[in-house]
Amino acid sequence: MLAAVLLTLLILPTSVTGSGVALPTVGRETGAPLTALQWVVHGYNLTFASFLLACGSLADLWGRRRVFGAGAALFTVASAVSAAASDILLLDVARALAGFGAAALLTSGSSLIGETFEGRARSRAFGAVGIMTGAGLALGAMAAGAVTDTLGWRAFFGLHAALMALVWCTVPFLPRGGAGDRAIQGRRSVGRQSTRGSRPVGVDWAGTATFSGGLFLLMLGTVEGPQWGWGSVGVLGLLAGSVAGLAAFVLVERRVRHPMLNLRLLRNGQFTALCLIPVVATFSFVILLPLLPNYLLVANGASSREAGSIMLLMTLPILVTPLLATRLLRCGLAPRNVFGLSLLCLTVGVAWLASVLEPGVTPGALAAPLITLGVGLGLNFGLVDGAVLDVVAPESIGTAAGFLNTLRLGSEALAIAAASAALVDLVGKNVGTELKGFSSYDGTSRDLANSVNAGDLSGPLSGLPAPVRPDFTVLVTHGLTDAWQTVLWASAVVCAVLSVTIYVLLGGRPTRIADAARAS
Known part of the structure; x- marks a missing residue:
């Protein structure tokens, strides 16, 4: 079971980070407009986030193994269709279906670990979750760049299908039930009557x-x-x-x-604080995964492989810092302080990146802020999931995992979309006035903003005479950099406010949500 879930958590993050790196190549080969192309990323993120709560509820009601198997099958088929798609609309739909499968896999996988392991074994299992998810994030951008540059973007999605097919083959060997499933079996309806005489439990x-x-x-x-x-x-x-x-x-x-989200869970300040930690990670770390490579393609003239390699500075620390978090806890550091250190690194890292970002920025200048961000995320990876599941009743594990991951993925989907929209707006405004000086450019400032934020500067340059291209490049790269700095500073402010709020809430008196859930 643990091997199956960990392989899944290696695959899913690469679908988020890698698709952004592959997007410029998809656009060039399909000729798709940006409005349709961007839904290759947004469609996946949207369904991933939207159905986490529903899939968590289904995992509680129908069984974790069943939902896990269905998610693996759907993700495999959708990824295979993505690899074979020749029409951008079909690719968008297939990616959205893959997001639905990913939601089922993530919530049921977390629940399987939560119900199978207890105590120290559970902590170690979720530590492995953090390391494996970090490996997916670390390798996603680089792997996507390497595969896309050598074999094409279709091979990237085909690789997802092949790996998830291996996960699907493990489903018959997964545990059939645990404490949570046994509790639910007591309430499950027989025919049209519940075993306790209550109404049948159904999907919300x-x-x-x-x-x-x-x-x-x-x-x-x-x-x-x-x-x-x-x-x-x-x-x-x-x-x-x-x-x-x-x-x-x-x-x-x-x-x-029988709601898919028990709103009583939100009465506990510590539970709410734990669920907000991934939101800070979203505004500091996750928004960079699909968007920063495109900046490097334009402002640094990097290739997809080079951009992916630079992203390793941010993602590789995630492989080791979960172990550091475990060691800090064993040395007597309170979980609240470990989380506080994580939040501090995330906030400082995004502000530091805003201060050093400039056209042609070297990997050496990017190293310190990107590594700081990676350390910040790694310190709470896995630790948050285990802490949340420790304070809910066994029959609510799926719902709690669904709520946590809904905030995580929901904030990711919205923040990535909002950051992308803000960059398009800001770039258009930054270059709008001076663009009139380039009469040979036949597009609008919005067209240019859309292109460069998708990582494509060669398209706008191709229609310009060679003598004006250097000045045009300077205008675009500086306008793009100014837009990025504005977005990053705004993200740093959001992270600072949320971090202080979380740290204060974590210091409150603990409330046993399990008792509250049983009482309700």
């Missing part, structure tokens, strides 16, 4: 629909804001619809008998 379809719909509208409005205009009727309608959908989700969860 209303909650799933309202949450997924609200998140989809919010992300779609964020992505299309720079294209349609933030004040347009379409974008305002999408954002209003997202608010209505998420408000309806809260109302549904307060009224249904």
Whole structure:
């Protein structure tokens, strides 16, 4: 079981980091417009985040092994279709289905570990989770760059399908149930009657629909804001619809008998604080994974392989720092202080990166801030998951894992979309006035902003006379850098505020959520 879950957690992060590196090549070969191309990344992130709560609930209700197997099968098929797709729409749909499978795999995999191991063994298992997930993040960008440059982008998705097929083959050997499944079996309906005489336990379809719909509208409005205009009727309608959908989700969860999210879990400050830690990681670390390689392609003239190699400075520390976190705990450092050190590194790292970023920046100048970010993320990898699962009842492990990972992946999907949209807006404004001096360029400032944020400067340069290309490159790279610095400083402020809030909440008196869940 542990081998299957760890292999899964090696594969899933590479699908997030690697697809961003492969995106420019996909665009050149398919000729797809940016509005469709960006959904190769956003579609996966959206369904991944939207269905985590639903899949966590399904894992509790239907069994962790069953949901894990279904997720592995769906991810395998979707990745194979992605590798064979010749139409960008089919590729977008296949990537969205892969995100659905990833949601099932992540929540059920965490639950399988949580119900199988106890005490020190559970801590060691989640330490291995942190290391393996870190390895996926560390190798994803570099592997995608190497595979894309040598074998093409289709081989990248085909490799995902082959590896996940191996995971699917392990499903018959996974444990059939644990404490959580036995507890659920006591409530599971027989025919149309529950064994305890209560109503049958079912899937919270209303909650799933309202949450997924609200998140989809919010992300779609964020992505299309720079294209349609933030004040347009379409974008305002999408954002209003997202608010209505998420408000309806809260109302549904307060009224249904078996909600996919027990809102009582949020009454515990420490549980809430633990679930917010991945949000800090998102705004400091995760937004860089798909976006920073594109900056390096444009501002440094790097190849996909070179950009992926530079990203190793940020991702390789994740392989060793979970072990450092374990050692710090064994030496008597309180978990709150380990988490505090992690948050400090993440906040300082993103601010440090903002201060050193410039066109042609060397790997040596990037090393210190990127390594600091990697250390910060590695210090809480796995540790957060284990801490959250330690404070919920066994029958709520899937729901708790689903909520944690929904905040993790939901914040990632939205933050990546928001950062991408902000970069497009800011680059367009930065180059808009001076672009008029290049009469040979026949595009708009928005077209240029879209291209460079997708990692493509060669396209805009191809239509320009050779003598003006150097000045045009300087204009673009400096405008892009100014936009990046604005986004990074804003992220540093968000991280600082959240970090202080989390540290204060972690110092509160512990509340046993398991007892609260049983009482409810």
